[in-house]
Amino acid sequence: GIKLPEDVDHLAHKKNVEIICEIEFAFRRCKGKIIAVTGSNGKSTTVTMIYNILQLAGFPSFLAGNIGTPFISIVDDIQTGDWVVLELSSYQLERIDTFKPDIAIITNITEDHLARHGDMFGYIAAKGRIFENQDLNDHAIINHENFSTWRALGKCASNLLAFTTEETEALPSREVINGKFIQFFAAQNEKVLVLKKGEEMNSILPAIDLQVVGQHNIENALCSSLATYLAGVPLKAIGDALREFKGIEHRIEFLGLVNDVRIYNDSKATNVESTITALKTFTEGNLRLILGGSEKGSDFTPLWQFLQERDDGFILYLSGPSSLRMSEDLKNGNWNFNYHKFDSFDKCVMSAFNGATGGDIVLLSPACASFDEFSSFEERGQRFKKLFHKMVEEK
Template sequence: MIKCVEGKRVSIIGASRSGLGLAHLLRAKGAKVFVSELSKDKVEASKELERLGVSFEFGEHSGKVLNADLIAVSPGVPLDIPILEEAKRRGIPIYGEIEIAFWYANAPIYAITGTNGKSTTVSLLNSILRNSGIKSVLAGNIGYPFSRAILEERDVDCYVLEISSYQLETIETFRPRISAILNVTPDHLDRHKDMESYLKAKLNIALNQREEDSIWVNANDELLRDLSFIPQKFLFWKDGLPSKGAGVADGKIFVLKEEVLNVSEIKLKGPHNLENALCASGMAYQAGASLKAIADTLREFSGLEHRMEFVAEINGVLYINDSKGTNVVSTLLALDSFSSPIILIAGGRGKKTGYEKLAKKIVEKVRILIVLGEDGPLIREAAIKEGFPQENIVSVCSMEEAVRVAHSLAKEGEYVLLSPACASFDMFSNFEERGRVFKRAVLSLQRRSS
């Protein structure tokens, strides 16, 4: 382990937000930094590195990377690429951005991982803490790199981190004071290869925790509820009240046996968001938040953009943007949030998890299925195989066309739901762009209809 980087040669693989954040932090700590990025098109990143006085290469990972005392990898970089395999053979230590930033953290860390719900839950937790007067900083996979937060935030009581499985693959000493695993369902198997490897990566969040620390896990998740080897485990459970944790009894939320509020008062809707609320409430209470701040925040917190986001109502039809639904389970949860008929827009770049469960839910909840993107044909095929009427499936080539078709077929009282069950990278730069394109198309329709 290398905790002092002053004078050390550090190669950073990837000029993403995390890679650039690391470049700033390591430069400030006296390291000799070199950045290697496979893409040739990151103009803004190159300008930022030039201003920072950091040498870099774009378009390849050359042998220059190996002229280093340690290598830092951005989360999106697979760990089995040739340059990293060669680094391992040479014995060059490889760390991730979260691990390196942790070396310089001067406040407790509250970290959340899971397949679905991470961004909503960390944002909710951060809001509760801030409403209790605790100076928390929200960072990590949510878009503000931990390394940037370490460098830029001075007056900090704690860090609230969203942590992905990719980030957890490259930790060694990273230790959250309070952590949580929201759920574990098939995702990112194109990188992790199998569920065992994926689960192992998620469990790394507790790898260095001690008896005085705690981890919150979802009692409704069959892969998590029996983790008996973790002594500091607390449960959150939407279907009952655990002996140690947060749960529901008589329509009310309880945290460590203290009553918080009625479930009906929570602004976030859907069973999955109830689980998110329970987890955030439990963690916040352990971190020193007041019961009043927890209750007040749950009454007011409305969620995040691209996550079950209401966009517009047109002729009695509600349009919902769930572009962050980038895997099958996320879309299943979205579909279960509605009782009225749904026109579902789905498809994109799949994650090799199959669509059988999604197809069964489509038969149950969806009236019209609109598919697009690389895996649109696979979703269509799976739905037909489960008995969904072929005449109720429409294949389109763009998001704008999807919205037009949905508008033409929707009936009053129905929902048009964008919840793709896939990543966005076949047609868009990220899920945010996909969601914005959907919203622009819907709002354009609304203007023409008014």
């Protein structure tokens, strides 16, 4: 996903030298079938759900891509008939050429990485490349409630499916998006996750049976159900696997209860929409929200608007280069928020821990990338967990 200087591209073109990305290189060697997932939020949870379902159903499968294992490192182990589940970023998709997944998914598209892609049009176009080489033997899955995923379809030639948290009674029996008929939906019917094809409905599991919380995880489960159903997994096996899924590290990860204070690690929230999604999970209780990190040029206004509408109290703890713009936003806008700004992540976190009282929630959900003090959101999350354990020992 490294952006090359323009002169390198120009020179390669002049010398008739092909430049491809690791994903493209591995794809050309891959014997198996591919489920590829991209999106602004939910990618890691969705690919992990899909992989777990395939594994528990006895399907030979691999998990790779942006989630941590390079595709190229496992490609020679993949045999004909095996499934590969890939998490892909917009950066990785920029450099594909012939890459053609059997099942391609966009979980959602919200404002992110605009410094890299220029604007939302460029970002949507980069995400949409996941569909561009598909044909009628393949399947595309989009988020019915996220219009930007519709736009990303472009001239997609594969079979179209959609997932939605809407109740089935609100869905049309036939719907066309971008000139393509949606073959069937994953949706909810009286809070039961179902697959709906025309008037026919088949149950997967009740939403209440999911161990992971939040509306966004219902979306992830619906999306994963569609993908694995297309891969041939029986619905009962899908439901059984989803019941066992406990979530992933650094995504609204519950660390513990200390003196009646609940602590959550959501370091993976590297954009505004992801943080808002996390906040929707916590509808009650005083919230101490840890924000900030490296700059990506994001507009924080939707976050401030969401917080303003929140009934319960909250205090913001800001750190990193983005904290300067955040604090300027809060001072210059009509936001009457209680916030504290710090010159380091550690000081910010410890202040939130020490200020919390019984019934409070401390949530790390930065809405920013981690590259100010850390190499990745994983390293940031691990540091948060280390500070948590230090705090527990001192109590």
